[in-house]
Amino acid sequence: MNTRRSIARLTLAAWLALGLGGVPVCALAAGASGAAAPTAAAATVAVATVDAAEAARQLMDFAEVTFPNYFPPHPAVLTAAPFTYRYYPDTGVYLGVVTQAGQGFPLNGVYVMGGDFGPNPVPVGQLSDFITPVANYGVALSVDRSAVLQGGQVTLKATLTRRNGFTGAVQLVLDGLPAGVTSNAISIPAGATSADIVLTAQSSAPHSLPTVARVRALAPNGNATDVLHQPLVVTVRGAAGVVDTSFGGGITTTPVGIGEDYGNAVAVQPDGKVIVAGSSATPTGTFVSLVRYGRDGGLDLSFGTAGKLITQIGPRNDVAAAIALQADGKIVVAGASEQNGSGLDFAVLRYLPNGTLDAGFGNGGKVVTAIGNDSDRAWAVAIQADGKIIVAGESNQGNVSGVDFALVRYLSNGTLDAGFGNGGKVLTAIKSNTGRDAAYALALPVVNGEQRILAVGGDGDFQAVRYLPNGTLDASFGLGGKVSGLFNSNIGGARGVALLPGGQAVLAGAINNDFAAAQLGTSGQLDPGFGTGGKFTRDVANGNWDSATAIVRQADGKLLLGGWANTGNSSAGDFAALRLQANGTLDAGFGSNGVVIHPTASGTKNDQAHGLALQADERVPTVRAFQAGEANGSNHDFSLIRLWL
Incomplete structure (x- = not known):
């Protein structure tokens, strides 16, 4: 029996990789259990780019809660390019999400196969039709705008919100800062919830127009990395009374x-x-x-x-x-x-x-x-x-x-x-x-x-x-x-x-x-x-x-x-x-x-x-x-x- 299930998993991966067609309608998209397909709560701290495998996992978790007759919890997450999927042996059903581009499948496409859905893979929509993925963490900045005096520093706080049982360390990286502005190396250790971001402007840094920099939050997630992007508007300013050279050169x-x-x-x-x-x-x-x-x-x-x-x-x-x-x-x-x-x-x-x-x-x-x-x-x-x-x-x-x-x-x-x-x-x-x-x-x-x-x-x-x-x-x-x-x-x-x-x-x-x-x-x-x-x-x-x-x-x-x-x-x-x-x-x-x-x-x-x-x-x-x-x-x-x- 175990050998047959293993062969079935390989067969699913092979069929999907070959791009075999399927019927256009399925009970999951229609809500076979009678429940509507709700949308998962979006992150409220920052706009997150969730790792594709993590998004697929959240889709499968959602399906297991919403349609347990088809997807009884909680088998392991498997991968077979370009898919991330789970196999449910009690119902004989496979649920997969396209997590890698190419090979003729739409990225983030959702497929089911086996059991009541028949031997061929069935496309049921896009991941976004069912949920809005939530990152394992979110980062909130104490301010969204900051003016740094030439030759001075500004300190702001980054606060981490952990989700989905995530306890790991998070590294923060700032991109797109104005000329002459740098930041410290920032890491929020495992289990911690905040860190200081210190922006430093050289004394020679030119006055700048408001510049949208990006705070990237990085954390390992298996073989991939969750990435979260938070905008921060940074301006290099002069001392009070100084002519602002960012306006018409001064x-x-x-x-x-x-x-x-x-x-x-x-x-x-x-x-x-x-x-x-x-x-x-x-x-x-x-x-x-x-x-x-x-x-x-x-x-x-x-x-x-x-x-x-x-x-x-x-x-x-x-x-x-x-x-x-x-x-x-x-x-x-x-x-x-x-x-x-x-x-x-x-x-x-x-x-x-x-x-x-x-x-x-x-x-x-x-x-x-x-x-x-x-x-x-x-x-x-x-x-x-x-x-x-x-x-x-x-x-x-x-x-x-x-x-x-x-x-x-x-x-x-x-x-x-x-x-x-x-x-x-x-x-x-x-x-x-x-x-x-x-x-x-x-x-x-x-x-x-x-x-x-x-x-x-x-x-x-x-x-x-x-x-x-x-x-x-x-x-x-x-x-x-x-x-x-x-x-x-x-x-x-x-x-x-x-x-x-x-x-x-x-x-x-x-x-x-x-x-x-x-x-x-x-x-x-x-x-x-x-x-x-x-x-x-x-x-x-x-x-x-x-x-x-x-x-x-x-x-x-x-x-x-x-x-x-x-x-x-x-x-x-x-x-x-x-x-x-x-x-x-x-x-x-x-x-x-x-x-x-x-x-x-x-x-x-x-x-x-x-x-x-x-x-x-x-x-x-x-x-x-x-x-x-x-x-x-x-x-x-x-x-x-x-x-x-």
């Missing part, structure tokens, strides 16, 4: 028009793409210009014409000073346009995400608003929660009150909001007589559950004005809605503002030609817990002129101020930034004692940063910052850098 300079190009504002889209707005000279005048870059650098060719666009509003002189993004992806740009008869007026443009003007806004995507009879310039723009657009700047009222804060609110279609101020416009004089008051930045704080409007600026000192939603002054802020004279200075002013979660505001700009900041409480008072008596100043240029032009708040509460600093004894500026702790002291972990200066033009030529924006990236466990402005070569061009934070 400094991106972009000529837009035929002559002078000035970048005044920057915004980062939710998809990480970066838009710089400003002005560019053309043969017929200077007009609004925009450039969009991919999230890792390079012009975004899907925007405008090869990533760039120039928009003419008036006959000869237009400029973009600010940019804001709507929730629907539309792009709102504010600035000024010189009009025949009324001089400079507020100008607002709205673009579709691809850079074409939005015909549903104003007159073909453009709105021009005169506030007074003299010069009016918009410097800031913000989008309210209800979609209305707030624009702030200055209006020259001449001998009446001089230059005043000017705000205009538009409905989402570009028409003036009659429910705001006087027909959609608000003027606020702060200094007495004919002094100069200009609003350069906007924020929308929520006070007592209501979104209000905070405009900041000043010419000589920091100024701030808060408005109720209808445009009237908010009497609960400062003196009748106004705050001024914070530094008792006559040189300087605020150029940016950042809101804190508690409703406080940090203003940034310059005082006496040095970087400066001040933190105001919700009622407009200086916060004594910030800096010195609520104020901060720093001579960034070591005796020369410097100024903050923008501020952003990081999620950890740190404050990044961006701007420019003149170099040496010259009047040529460089990009500059500093970072403050939440309490208004310099962050020694940023740059050199909290300060960085980055020339973006060659030699001693002028370059200045104006715009500042944070860029989140789901691939990298950090947020980075963009500074945008212009750099002088043969003429000025848009200039853009990305900083590690």
Whole structure:
């Protein structure tokens, strides 16, 4: 009897190797025992590549549990190329899986033969028709993304989940790491459940884009090896304040028009793409210009014409000073346009995400608003929660009150909001007589559950004005809605503002030609817990002129101020930034004692940063910052850098 069974096994292997046909239907595929063919649980720790013989074994175990009348447990697993199979002597049935490619059989094909299935092999489907094989083990990483500082190390933990009675050792191997990054030799001993992975970046390792490396887990399984693959995104980063050379090589300079190009504002889209707005000279005048870059650098060719666009509003002189993004992806740009008869007026443009003007806004995507009879310039723009657009700047009222804060609110279609101020416009004089008051930045704080409007600026000192939603002054802020004279200075002013979660505001700009900041409480008072008596100043240029032009708040509460600093004894500026702790002291972990200066033009030529924006990236466990402005070569061009934070 034993001899006959041995011969039968050899006969099965021979028949299958010869490729003999069989009937197309069998009780296993149909569920002969009346049970449906369930799917085995997939590995939840990592995607595994299970050894073919192990997958075949799991299929046979599944069949024995599901169809015991045909496959009573539990004979040995046998091999006869290209099959792995079991023979069930009590029923005379063979169950085999094709585990080696070639010889005319589909890989992972499942076959039965003998007993009720007849003398010929019967194909019943693919292994995946019945189960999802589960590896003998799974590996989970403590993180799926890691940034390694140049010259530094990062340690993460690999945790092993054992299955199917597996107790052996597992070796971990990392493939595809960025240049200059290595890992330690990693082994999880028999019976152990975890090991540390140490990633080391050489000090000379180049900054890298997020790189998908692969953690391979290897363990012996008989004559084969179980292999499990786990992705790990690794990025080589620089120290906080260093220019990220993985973006455009470090400094991106972009000529837009035929002559002078000035970048005044920057915004980062939710998809990480970066838009710089400003002005560019053309043969017929200077007009609004925009450039969009991919999230890792390079012009975004899907925007405008090869990533760039120039928009003419008036006959000869237009400029973009600010940019804001709507929730629907539309792009709102504010600035000024010189009009025949009324001089400079507020100008607002709205673009579709691809850079074409939005015909549903104003007159073909453009709105021009005169506030007074003299010069009016918009410097800031913000989008309210209800979609209305707030624009702030200055209006020259001449001998009446001089230059005043000017705000205009538009409905989402570009028409003036009659429910705001006087027909959609608000003027606020702060200094007495004919002094100069200009609003350069906007924020929308929520006070007592209501979104209000905070405009900041000043010419000589920091100024701030808060408005109720209808445009009237908010009497609960400062003196009748106004705050001024914070530094008792006559040189300087605020150029940016950042809101804190508690409703406080940090203003940034310059005082006496040095970087400066001040933190105001919700009622407009200086916060004594910030800096010195609520104020901060720093001579960034070591005796020369410097100024903050923008501020952003990081999620950890740190404050990044961006701007420019003149170099040496010259009047040529460089990009500059500093970072403050939440309490208004310099962050020694940023740059050199909290300060960085980055020339973006060659030699001693002028370059200045104006715009500042944070860029989140789901691939990298950090947020980075963009500074945008212009750099002088043969003429000025848009200039853009990305900083590690």
